[in-house]
Amino acid sequence: MKFTIQRDQFVQSINHVSKAISSRSTIPVLAGIKIEAYKDGVTLTGSDSDISIESFIPSEVGDEQFVEIEEEGTTVLQARFFAEIVKKLPEATVEIRVNEQNIAQISSGSSVFNINGMNADEYPRLPEIEEENVFQLKTDLLKALIKQTAFAVSTSETRPVLTGIHWSMEDGTLTCTATDSHRLAMSEAKVESEAADLSFTNVVIPGKSLSELSKILDDSEEHIDIVVTNNQILFKAKNLLFFSRLLDGNYPATKNMIPTNQKTMVQLDAKKLLAAIERALLLSDAKNNVVNLKSIDEEHLEITSVTPEVGKVTEDVTSLKFEGEELRIAFNGKNIIDALRVIESSEVAIQFTGAMSPFIMRPADRDYMLHLFSPVRTY
Template identity: 60%
Template sequence: MQFTITRDRFVQDVQHVAKAVSSRTTIPILTGIKIVATEDGITLTGSDSDVSIETFIPKEDADSEIVTIQQPGSIVLQARFFAEIVKKLPGEDIEVSVTDQFATTIRSGSSVFNLNGLDPEEYPRLPQLEEDLLFKLPQDMLKNMIRQTVFAVSTQETRPVLTGVNLETEEGELICTATDSHRLAIRKAKIEKNDNSLSFENVVIPGKSLIELSKIIDDSNDLIDVVVTENQVLFKMENLLFFSRLLEGKYPVTKSMIPTQSKTSLHLKTKSFLHTLERALLLSREGKNNVINLKTLDGQVEVTSISPEVGKVTEHIDAQIDGEEMRISFNGKNVIDALKVIDSEDIHVMFTGAMSPFVIKPIDHDNYLHLFSPVRTY
């Protein structure tokens, strides 16, 4: 195998597929990146068996030549070294050539690296998925949906299904749900579905997979295809495929958790509430419990936080208050995480009682909401 490729494009795609490679895998071949050169261009693959990423670099793009193929072939190179090497090479082009026994030479400018490759025949084949369950949505919308839900997944492996984001479709809408049983984030969006595509529910994608996907997709309104099967999901972009396994297990029914009535509701400025909680957390963080107390006053909300070792902070912020007086304590870090991903200037906070879950959602639309359990402080 021998080819020459534009360095910048090669580095970008190598970085993408390297995101799927884990150094902790028990399958030695999966510590590498597979490179296949054909007459049409270069295909790169990285996988840790949970996530697989494949990118294709065509010979030409927008009338400029990216790759020159002298000899087709394939090789697997150790991802840890290969990704770092191509990033630091000095020239504008990179030449990769493979000789007997998988010995690989990488040349760029005055730099020459000789690497020991692995047998590409040992590399597992990527799954071929039936594309019955297919829908499309803009990349920037998917990126936002991930950002506004994935922070709420559980980090505890005691209930593995909660370490993922649940996807379901309902009446032309995609609904993403994440919960760690103390907080809940729900985000909805309209999607374009295949004519013969069925609705689906309880498709749980690992949070770690979605975080890696969001690093790759663009802030553009180019459509991304999503293909769902029984145990895999595939995200398809123009020259990139992103596969992830699905988590097994029944995701909890969360609709019934969301209160429909409120005893007290607040209308607050998102940023000022966020900054107030961040200041309050400076003290409560010390006690490792992140507890912040909130009390309604006349036209204001009082936020306090107490750390016996350090001291106390009290702050008042203006609020439009409807309903009964309210005192409640909650995990400040959880609420801060949610406020950081809310794009609206104003929010509604709805309480049903001091010991009942409360809801935060934007005032200008109902595309997403966040639900939090209160904390007992006595």
């Protein structure tokens, strides 16, 4: 194998596939990046067997040449060293040459590295995906759906299915839900019309997979093909394939958890609420982040928290709207902040159904996203 490649493109592709590579892999070859050089370009692959990422650098795009292939071939190089080396090379192009003993010579200007490679035949094959259930999303919408839900997945392995984000499709609407059983985030989007008769449920994608995917994708309006199978999901963007295993197990029926009645509704300025809760958290216990909320009158809410040895904070928050009964409730302030950070509206509406019942927060002007929170008992 021998080729010369533009370093910037190479570094970007290496960064992308490195996102799939775990330093704790028990399969030695998976600590490497697979490199395949054929006439039409260079393909890099990284995998930790949960996530696999394939990035393609075409030899030419328009008039620009990215790769010059002198001899086709394949190898696998230690990801950690290889990525660092290519990043630090001095010139704009890099030459890679692999001999029959799988020793790779990486050279650029006055710098020459000789690195032990592994046999590419030992590298596991990517999952074979039947492209039966396919739909499309714009990249920026996919990234928004991930951002609005991924933060709410469980970080505990006691119920593994809750570390994933549940996707379901019905009547051309994709619904994404994440919950750690104390709070729930839900976001919906219409998909492109061709997929209107596609429907599925209980597709649970590891939160980590979607977070890594989101880091790789640029904010753009380009479409991504999404292929769903029984145990895998595949995202196909330009020159990029991203495979993730799905999580086993039944995701809880979250629809039943969302209260439909309401005893109190308040509408608030999102930024001011965020700042007030952030200040209240300064004096709440670091473990449970308990913050208290009380309605004073129709125009004022009071947010308080106390650390007995240190002191107390009292915040006055203006209600833009107030409907229903007086209110006194306690909650995990950090969970509310996580949700406020992904709600892009300037005003939020919060619906309460009593001090001991879950409550809902939404953007005041939209109904395609929803956050649900359990209250905290303080007595």
